[in-house]
Amino acid sequence: xxxxxxxxxxxxxxxxxxASLASYEGxxxxxxxxxxxxxxxIRALMPGIFLAGMISMAAAxxxxxxxxxxxxxxxxxxxxxxFLAVEPVVAPGLNVASKTLLRTGVAxxxxxISLDQVVGLGGSTILLVLGAVLATIAFGxxxxxxMRLTPEIGYLSGGAVAICGxxxxxxxASAMPQSPTLERSTSLAVVGVTTLSSIAMxxxxxxxxxxxLDDHAxxxxxxATIHDVAQVVGAGYMVSPDAGATATVVKLLRVAMLxxxxxxxGVLLCPRxxxxxxxxxxxxxxxxxxxxxxxxxxxxxGAGLATALVSTSQWALIVAIAAIGIRSSFGVxxxxxxxPAALMVGETVFLxxxxxxxxxxxxx
Numbered sequence: 001x002x003x004x005x006x007x008x009x010x011x012x013x014x015x016x017x018x019a020s021l022a023s024y025e026g027x028x029x030x031x032x033x034x035x036x037x038x039x040x041x042i043r044a045l046m047p048g049i050f051l052a053g054m055i056s057m058a059a060a061x062x063x064x065x066x067x068x069x070x071x072x073x074x075x076x077x078x079x080x081x082x083f084l085a086v087e088p089v090v091a092p093g094l095n096v097a098s099k100t101l102l103r104t105g106v107a108x109x110x111x112x113i114s115l116d117q118v119v120g121l122g123g124s125t126i127l128l129v130l131g132a133v134l135a136t137i138a139f140g141x142x143x144x145x146x147m148r149l150t151p152e153i154g155y156l157s158g159g160a161v162a163i164c165g166x167x168x169x170x171x172x173a174s175a176m177p178q179s180p181t182l183e184r185s186t187s188l189a190v191v192g193v194t195t196l197s198s199i200a201m202x203x204x205x206x207x208x209x210x211x212x213l214d215d216h217a218x219x220x221x222x223x224a225t226i227h228d229v230a231q232v233v234g235a236g237y238m239v240s241p242d243a244g245a246t247a248t249v250v251k252l253l254r255v256a257m258l259x260x261x262x263x264x265x266g267v268l269l270c271p272r273x274x275x276x277x278x279x280x281x282x283x284x285x286x287x288x289x290x291x292x293x294x295x296x297x298x299x300x301x302g303a304g305l306a307t308a309l310v311s312t313s314q315w316a317l318i319v320a321i322a323a324i325g326i327r328s329s330f331g332v333x334x335x336x337x338x339x340p341a342a343l344m345v346g347e348t349v350f351l352x353x354x355x356x357x358x359x360x361x362x363x364x
Contacts, residue, residue, distance in 0.1 A: 048093020049101075052323040055081065059318060069228065071166040072194040074318050075187065078325020085327050097323035099174065103285035105316030106171045106258070109164075110292030111301060111309040112229075113256045117249050124362040128355065129224050129250060133257050136162035136351045143346060147339050152176055153185045155265045157340065160193040161347040164255045165227035167317060169193060170324075171258055174285070175266040185340070187328040190321060192344040197227035200348065201235040208356075209239065217359060219243035223250025224355045227348075256293065259286045 055077045063070035084090055118126065140158020141151065155176075160169035166189075173186040204226060208218045218239050226232045229251055236247030263286060292309075295301055301309070 045093040045096050048090035048095070048323070049097050049319070050093070051081070051084065051090050052078070052094060052097045052319045052326065055322040055326070056315065056318040059322065069194050069198050069231070070318060071228070071321050072191065072198070074322040075166075075190050075194070075325040075328075078322040079187075079328050081326050082328065090326075094323045094326055097319050098327060099320075101316045101323075102170050102320035103174055105313045105320060106167060106174070107285040107288035107292065108309050108313030108316065109167065109255060109258065110289040111296055111306050111313070113252050113293050113296065115293075115297040118253050118256060121249060121253060122362075125220060125250065126253065128220075128358050128362055129253050130257065132224055132351060132355050132358070133162040133254055133261070135354060136347055137261065139350050140343065140347050143343055147343060149339055149343065150179075150181060150185070151269065152179065152182060153189070153340050153343070155269070156185055156189040157192070157344045158347055159261055159265065160189050161196075161227055161344060161351055162254070163258055163261060164229060164251070165193045165197050165231075166190045166321060167228075167255075168258055168261075170317065170320065171262050171285075172265055175262045176269050183324065184328060187324060188340050189344070190324070192341055193227050196344060196348050197231045200226045200352075201231035204352075205235050205238045211356070213359075215240045215243040216246055219246025220250055220362070221355055221359060223247035224254070225348075225352045226251070229255065259289050259293075262286055 056074055059070050059074035059077055062068055062073050085094065121129075137155065137158040140161065141154040144151065144154025144157075156169050156172055159172045160166065162168070169186055169189040173182060173189075176182060204222055205218070208221055213221065219236055219242065222235050222239075222243065223232055223246065226235055226247075229248075232247050232251040233244060236244035238244075292301075296306070
């Protein structure tokens with residue numbers, strides 16, 4: 001049949017025969033993704049998304065029962081399933097999970113922030129936090145240059161340490177131009193910053209208490225220096241309710257810096273032609289982030305909906321980090337060497353010292 005179809009020049013009949021035979025083997029028909037019905041495209045995505053989702057649920061279970069950072073666990077569990085990344089059946093879903101779900105989760109972070117929270121901190125605290133964020137990112141970029149690392153790892157690590165840990169690293173990566181090293185640099189930044197954030201959550205509260213700081217000052221320092229939101233909340237409430245509440249609001253101010261920082265980094269790394277930017281526009285998820293901040297500031301999002309959106313954001317980011325982990329490998333990760341890890345440690349120490357030394361400048 002195949003020979004007759006081919007000799008008669010009936011290419012369409014040949015393709016139909018191949019498609020019917022492929023269906024017996026569970027393979028995709030020989031058609032482009034644009035020609036597939038929507039239901040077929042969704043079915044093609046489900047295996048990869050389901051795999052990342054199952055890993056995410058396992059990571060959440062481990063985190064809930066043993067107190068480990070859920071982002072770190074999702075990344076490491078995902079990397080242990082790296083051998084599945086080459087399977088065509090899961091590749092489309094992993095691609096969507098690591099990109100579309102990631103950007104959706106970042107956009108929904110805007111629900112956590114309102115202008116009233118930021119204004120309530122006071123002008124001097126706001127300036128301290130903003131200055132520390134910008135200085136840490138600049139430090140990361142300059143240090144990466146002197147360590148002969150790529151600009152992308154400087155911005156990824158600096159932004160992750162300065163703003164909100166793994167979420168910032170993922171947001172920055174999604175706005176950067178694609179490169180052969182971007183995915184593994186992102187994986188390293190996520191693993192490194194989450195590990196350092198967990199260490200900081202344990203060490204910082206007794207350290208700052210030993211320095212004789214009061215609860216309000218400790219809340220400011222914890223919120224301005226620890227990387228991930230969950231670790232900030234945990235460390236703050238280890239000290240007192242006042243320290244926990246202050247640390248949370250300060251941390252949210254750092255999260256609010258996500259959109260402008262990602263836009264600036266995207267512009268700086270955007271390809272140029274004769275010294276001019278080639279068509280850079282802010283990604284849709286950053287626009288959505290800013291819109292949600294504005295809506296939340298106006299009080300138009302009810303408490304129940306806000307809780308649901310925050311939970312959706314958290315799960316979208318966990319599934320995305322699991323998918324990125326599946327597409328990464330420990331062997332490739334280690335090829336980046338010790339320098340990126342040393343860079344993140346240096347950025348963490350720089351941020352902590354800067355905030356502690358500048359703390360006396362804040363007006364009570």
